[in-house]
Amino acid sequence: MPDEIQVGDVVQMRKTHACGADRWRVYRVGADMGARCLGCGRRIMLPRRKFERAVKRIVRDAND
Ligand SMILES: [Zn+2]
Structure with a gap:
């Protein structure tokens, strides 16, 4: 899992x-x-650990 996920982040x-x-x-x-x-x-709502496992990466404005 990359970084800390924050409200407003777009995740892939x-x-x-x-x-x-x-x-x-x-x-x-x-x-x-x-x-x-x-x-x-x-x-959707998922327990944090499950959610973090499902995330491939955080899409930040700088990269995308
Ligand atoms: Zn959909």
Whole structure:
């Protein structure tokens, strides 16, 4: 897992979502992590460890 994930970060997931997008915007961090799919707008909540394992990388404005 790369860096600390913060609210507002866009993360790229290892798996593509059902809608075809693989990027999510984080809207909540803590014991549970919340993110909204940039493709279809669906929101998910996952326990932090599970979420961090699912993340491939954090997409920062500087790189993208
Ligand atoms: Zn989606």
